[in-house]
Amino acid sequence: MHTPPPPLRIGASYYPEHWPRPRWHEDLQLMKEADLDVLRVGEFAWAALQPGPEHWDWEWLDQFMDDAHEHGIQILLCTPSACPPPWLIDLEPDILPQMADGSIKSLGARRHYSPFHAAYRDRAAAMAAQLGQRYGQHPALMGWQIDNELCGNITDCGPLAQAAFQQWLRQRFNDHLDDFCTALGLHFWSQRYSSWDQIPLPIQGSHHPGLKLLFQECCSDYWIAFCAAQVQAIREQNCPQPITTNCYAFNFGMAIDWRQLVEEAPLDCFSFDNYARSAHEACFYHDLGSSMGVPYWITEQQSGPYGANYPWPEDPLRVTTMATNGREHGAEAILYFPWRQIPWGQEQEHGAILDHNGKPGLQFHRVCSTNAQLRNCKPLPPQGIGLAFCWRDSWAWQHAGLKISYAEEMIERCYRGLLGVTPRVEICTHPDDLARLRIAIIPLKCVYDAAWEAAIIRLVVSGGQVLCCAHTFARDAYNAYRSQYLGRTMEDLFGIQVNRRIRIRNDAAITCDDGLRMHMVAEILDVDDAEIITRYSDGPQPHSAALTRKDHASGGAAWYCAGYPDHHGFTALVQRVTTHVGNADVSQ
Template sequence: MIPPASPRPPRFPYATGGDGSPRLVYGADYNPEQWPREVWEEDIRLMREAGVNIVSLAIFSWARLQPTAETWDFAWLDEIMALLHEGGIGVDLATATASPPPWLTAAHPEILPVTVTGETVWPGARQHWRPTSPVFREHALRLVRQLATRYARHPALVAWHINNELGCHNVYDYSDDAARAFRAWLRRRYSTLDALNGAWGTAFWSQHYSDWDQILPPRLAASHPNPTQQLDFKRFSSDALKDHLRAEREVLRELTPDTPVTSNFMVMPGIKGMDYADWASEVDFVSNDHYVVPGPQDRDELSFSANLTSGIAGHRPWFLMEHSTSAVNWQPVNRAKAPGELARDSLLHVAHGADAVCFFQWRQSAAGAEKYHSAMVPHAGADSDLFRSVVALGRTIEALGPVAGAEREPARVAVLFDWDSWWTSEHDSHPTSRLDYHREALDWYSALLRLGIRADVVPAQDTDLTTYDVVIAPVLHVVPQPLAKELTRYVEGGGHLVTTYFSGVVDENDHIWLGGYPGALRELLGVRIEEFGPLLDGDTVDLDNATTGSLWTDRITVSGPDVEVLARYRTGAYASRPAVTRHTTGRGSATYISTRLGVDGLSTLLPELLAPAGVTSELPEVACGSVELTVRRGDGYRYLFLVNRTDAPVPLPGVTRDVLAGPEPGGDGLVLPPREVAVLRLPAS
């Protein structure tokens, strides 16, 4: 295991204009090796036309850079690096370790991952390597050292790009290498077998371990594997990938100490195996890939993920490494973006702190698995509406140069996001298999957007809660004692906590807090629950505040005189019993919601929950629900991003000046066209 390096101040590879002023970064993944040499100069000409000032290079180039175990070919990379530098385009150079070349897997099939059922994951796609394979690590670091030595002083190099989307396809490996590494990880965590047996509750089902070598990953079993073993394997798997990131980073820092290092995270739906809040301190600046998944909350989810990325980055600027200009290739139906969506999606990331807007990829591939994935230059070529939209976005990105370096201004409301709770609340053998942690968190965020309330999405760990008036913690299932104490101090100091069903139930080892639910939060919330009441598919319950619950109910007993019942069940097994409660304690309050209310129900309930803190929308009433407001602050200015979430124009009365980018206002104010974004620059008070 590679120890963490000493922390360094966050560094971001800003591009600069001719006068040296900072500007936002704009570009794409670039794969020149897929194209004949004569295309390269046209690419650079078109990049300059579009305003591109950075590209990520060599991401999947290992087989080209190292054709055999003992031969190297850097000539093509030397040439394209020189051409890009001459064109004024910086390079985020990848370490190219994401996909092993055929010669390596043929010589060393022992680097290939193994599935939970014992099947080998064969070459033919990408990421066919074990994060814990010492053989793979040796060959990967040899490549990294060659690249870093050769390009350490290259004038085009502005950043290093470690691997690519670490863990996208190989986060869980059940091989013998993984088993050995898992045991070593457990030894560091628990020190003794007695401590491990206690944490894993191995008295259950005769699972007591008497030797470390008896311990395996949670491979296919006859029934539900040990839940703490499952949780620890998830933690280990995230750490194993983080360890690989560290190993590559240490070579780069040794040979190129002044070049910042990053790796592209994937804060987006369906990606849950990597604890990015834990990874953030390992890179010099946070990067993220995000792709919209069509659905009723698709733009809410884009905003949520960009917001969470900002929270992971500590509200400092971050790098949008990948998103799409239009359709992707990997969804069941790959919808093209409507006019205006390319720019709106991009600028919404900027609104939430991205100082780089980059796409996968520059030129749409003619062959391979991603040939139908959109790009900045589509199959139709530069004479296309898509490329013209790319050029127009480049001009907007240039106009927003003054925003570069500005941090997101904190909101008054925070939504907590916790990887341990995400992993654990969705384990098998629970009261319901229908619980969706991410969806519950997104529902709260969607309801806040509908009400025009600015909110931050932040990791549950290492966040200073006292900076927020209201903290919403949906399904905060895992609550170690220190977190319970921190939440209590927050409330008693004047904060207002809101949490939900299945919160506070277990400790860090996935052991139940005994004495009644919600366990570690029982006294803080002033309620006691003896038994859960999950609902069958299609079943709902009505509340007396005109909302409807689904998925879950609780038989609540109020346990103190300072607990106010905000809503009761009107129907169902717990009719007339409390459904939503608020406990006033100290100078604050703690509220409990015992059922899934969905976006509509939460939108009805939220004003009452926010009232004790005096939180209301900063938008004019006519814009609430139609416009998202996000604020960045820097160099004596506040930058207000106003994003039209709808397909209709939205009036913004009172906005008559200070528009840095977007439509020009008239005498009566600004009318924000469908799917467009306006950015105001106002002096900071």
Template sequence: MRADSPNRRIHFGGDYYPEQWPEEVWAEDTRLMKEAGVTMVTAGVFAWARVEPRPGEYDFGWFDRVMDNLSQAGLRVCLATMTASPPPWLARLHPEILPETEDGRRKWPGGRQHYCPSSPVYREYATRLVKQVATRYAQHPALELWHVGNEYGCHIRQCFCDVSAADFRHWLRQRYGTVDALNDAWSTAFWSQRYESFDEVLPPRLAPTFANPSQQLDYWRFSDDALRQCYLAELAVLRLVTPGVPVTTNLMPHHKPVDAFEWARHQDVMSLDFYQDPYDPDTHLGAALSFDVMRSARDGQPWMLLEQAPSAVNWRPRNSPKPPGVMRLWSWQAVAQGADALMYFQWRQSRGGAEKFHSAMLPHGGSGTRIFREVSELGRELASVPEIAGTRSHADAALVVDWQSWWALELDSHPSTALDQTQLNRAHHRALFEAGVACDVVPPSADLAGYRLLVVPNLYLLGEDDARRLEEYVEGGGHLVVSFFSGIVDECDRVHLGGYPAPLRQLLGLRVEEFWPLDEGAAVSVEGVLPGGPVSASGVEGDLWSEHIELEGAEAVAAFAGGELSGRPAVTRHAYGSGTAWYVGTRLQHADLRGLLDHVRQEAGVHPVIEGLPDRVQATVREDDERRFLFLLNHGGSEAVVELPEPMRDRLSPEGHGPVTTVTLPPRGVAVMEH
């Protein structure tokens, strides 16, 4: 947020679209916003067609009145650059901006995000608009921060048109310099793919069979970069016109096309859109992982939940409302994991359009509704604890995740195409989350020295430098857990020679002779004595994957039982330098992975926020030099009792409630305790 903002507080509000309503409704909007405890709104996201109805002709008068009304009501504005969805006239005048799929089909106007990210025409018109918006509102008292674009890569993840092809060739020239270097990186000696000129290179369009995997990988990199160049072009204008105003853009959860760690370098505050599913009993686990990514991406800095739903969404096959108390619980989960703003899509529920059945803070039924009452109650709660804003969390454990490895892992023509990076990340993160352990999420290029425990769900693609960094981490006393099919290829998707996993072979003390992916629905038994308890052939199974592992210094902690790999190591432990490296050669069931990670983290000296947490209760800490807040959230369906390590006061209880040593949480209950 702005350094010169008048108050320290957790911002609360939602997307505001006054252009959808007659002007006489606007006064009611600001009155009810104040009643609901709103402090900030996002405005202008889809206003391009209204403020520039014809090329170069601007109509800002109505938006001036919107900004003034909000300012007079004491509300701050997260002001969008208005470029998320081009107006129809732009596609009519310049159809070359429209994106194409890999099989050559054009995507037309009528929805949103109908632009090719590489289009210089789109970028020219977009930056021209941004300059107008930034210049006009640079000194407006309501301006809190800039919101660039919207959900980059949501609908157009990759474009394969001729404009993108030309941009891709330019990108490749900058990356490789010469076509010979490109041929080497892409292993084009295979299948007679050698290029004599960059002009011969195309995007990985629909081909008779598998496209070159290195080409596909580079196209993921290029497509992410093309989207980011759109963002950076607008950012450059904002930095020039309003250098003191912070800038953000809303990322999406588990969003493969956009490398959150790379994008974090170009934002002043991270923002996330997250829509939890009331039909999913474990939806809070996916949220927890995404929230940890947002907090970690800028070294623990507070972030913004820029969109969530007050109740039901409109885009799932079946859209459940959030039962009473659920919206509050999930909102506080974001705060507990580092959010300093809770925003919704949207303020007033639309009467028409594709999202008319998407819930809003102010529903079709008006202010006399359950949703509005719950929203208003949450607004009052957030206002009662403004000191939370700016506090941070500390973690001794980290999940190591890499977007480029993700792109490479899920390519075709692999031993198995059933490997899903998001599922692997969630499984390992869940084991730490349910143990009550604070966890960061970092790339392998991060500074790892401050962590006692690193958990690697998968690093199929691993460069020599990052492998060396992991080796130095363990050698210096760190504890590392690496799961299967890691350290297999380099940055060009070429296999590391010298035996799998060559860059980690010495660190792990083993060699993988051969991959044995499991058939759909198949499982493999594991026996031995896994840390956390004895394991028998009938008690523990792995699925999805197995490997023929040869020991080269490591000890076998558990072995496969039955089948072709019977007696071969399944889980290993290797003392290396002053630390320890573990390897897991199959996908363990949740309880067994949890038991293994519990043992390793205890060896590493990584402890839960609170020992003995009841099942499905989350505990996190945010603190600064003056205050320490303990958040307790009950994601379960029954009452839970939490024993506190010392007397604390519940900041959400009525005034006068003294310190307690026991907290009773009803289902969906929340407590914010302070020392």
């Protein structure tokens, strides 16, 4: 029996500490008129809640929580660790992270702290515990948000980070330094270390791609631990509400493995701040968010222009399109950012539901109309077609010689192409996710992983279709090329061997006999017992196989594309697969 989706929550970000108290009542009344039922509060309020080391001011938040409850509006309460207050920096100045160029990130921005700073992690957890103890049983409270847009594009590169990385490596390699040096091939360029203390941060210029990959993994682990400390602190106060944190688009970087964050923090909901540049990019993030195995919330939905983003002439339906796309792709909560334009600080140009004057205007009425549509909007059902997406692969590509923008290629080439075939894509961030699919598209999967290999085989053996692309499993866990690119097991599954790899110039492409054009990289295949579907018509080795398929007794098939077409070509590739299994009309 089909389970109906939970009711949609609609809300906005609100900053009661910014406005005089008489204004609260007026805003709450307008929010009810706009059909909002949730407010996100407190993510930058540390200085307002604790103006000094021994000075607390809870009264204003107590009052606002009560006022919101009286108006029938619930609160998503945030921990304020994204902005440690000035008095705390005075006490512990080494909280400020050191940038790659040696400069110290200054007070006055946000995320001006290092996840490697143990004392700050403890202080942030203590603040979360205070909030949990005071508000955990408040009738207005519906959930918790940890921090705000964890990490962003900030990476600490100072002494704390280096010491943490060295310790992390010691644990990773069970204190066996020789094993570490051998695994990374550190005889290259005389990089073999005789002490853990010699290992640098791989941040300047040309550096070892394996060490860079490991530092990315280390940073992700520390950010997750920073979040987890606050989750634990709230849970210890017996707070029953769901806990989340809001993640940001990949143009801020991919420093944190979101799937690992959900599982290890752990989080009860996955949340995303939607400032996507296009509808298909937004849909990608929504499909990714709703594939995490927990409820999916949009904690910031851009409600108006922001600086140079989407100025006039504007699309009058942009807010409606973005919000309804979110709901159709699985969001269970949509919160606009912000309720009112802020007159001060770095976000004073950020569009909002209300303008600076605080009066209902054009955007307010657009949001009211959008919300009426959202109440009748239902999520699209999954189609059984999925796209593999892995943070470790992204980090490997980022730090390898090819330096392909993983997120950009996945969104603009692969996911966009899939949308030409199916209205909703299941994003697979863990090998177990493949079990729920009929068709799996696995591009840019460059790092070998035995669990992913086994999941691919299981899907084909159980009658599913798998399409892998160039560079599949070409690298090991330390970003080194494997001597046998695919490996014997995958060669048997696909019926091919990868003979040679070719890097394609950015302004060039290799054409196939069916019109497909391969970009970025292409491979020369030796075909054993697969069927050749398409051949190269030009390039360094014309007439060699560009697309193959090996059918299996289960009814499944293993497809291999030896390059990367553009998004139109990806649509054509997936249409071939769906046609092969009798699903040519899946988009209907």
